[in-house]
Amino acid sequence: MKIDGRFWLTKDGQSFLGSGRIELLERIDKIGSIHAAAKEMKMSYKAAWERINGMNALADQPLIERTTGGKGGGGTKLTPYARELIATFHRFNELHRQFIDRFSEAGNDPERLARILSRTFLTTSARNQLPSVLKEIHTNGLHSTLTLALSGSDVMRSTITAKSVLNMGLSVGCDTYAIIKSSDISIVSTEPSSDTDDNILSGTIETLETSGDNIEIGLRLSGGTLLIALDKQDSLQNLKVGMTAYAIISPLHIIIGL
Secondary structure (H helix, E strand, O other), X not given: OOOOOOOOEEEOOEEEEOHHHHHXXXXXXXXXXXXXXXXXXXXXXXXXXXXXXHHHHHOOOOXXXXXXXXXXXXXXXXXXXXHHHHHHHHHHHHHHHHHHHHHHHHOOOHHHHHHHHHHHHOOOOOOEEEEEEEEEEEEEOOEEEEEEEOOXXXXXXXXXXXXXXXXXXXXXXXXXXXXXXXXXXXXXXXOOOOOOOOEEEEEEEEEEEEEOOEEEEEEEEOOOOEEEEEEEHHHOOOOOOOOEEEEEEOHHHOEEEO
């Protein structure tokens, strides 16, 4: 099976422009005759006129204009507005084809298509959307702990439900995104105890920006990844740009994206 689809532009709930109508307009523009264009497309003159009249009835401006006199005794040509519509249609049709081609990656697997749709339409307000590679999956009852490798040597763990692992089709080696809200990251200047389930990542403070009672911290990890954290100013008075600091992130606060 193959996913496919045809592209149409509608107006006021009616079919306006499709590939056949565009071809008719382009042939009229090239030949200068509705009759000759219809003949090339193996349709009757009446059918061609019905298509043109249907388009003209919906268009904001006329699509064709008659010419008189001359060597050929006059003919038909497109208006500048019609040529703009043709260019617009071709651009939309190109994007539509790219859209369909991306869906074709799914083959005959509807679950894979669901994942592709999620990647296509998902947007998130989370400041941290970190590319990662899934290195390990450990499942214990209803939950699974994923080990994610960021750029460089940085590694973090995420805990999600075992059902999510199955529904997303996660497997070792697949590309993922670690999505973390800035308010779910704590930055401290003293290295925390390793006796914790939280992720502890070291780096250098690159930016400090204040706004009202809040402070935004940019921590550049050793592997090059930039983490953005948001906290209250009064709890972070000892932080300075250029100093070593540590990010503390609960595995429960790391969402997985594909």
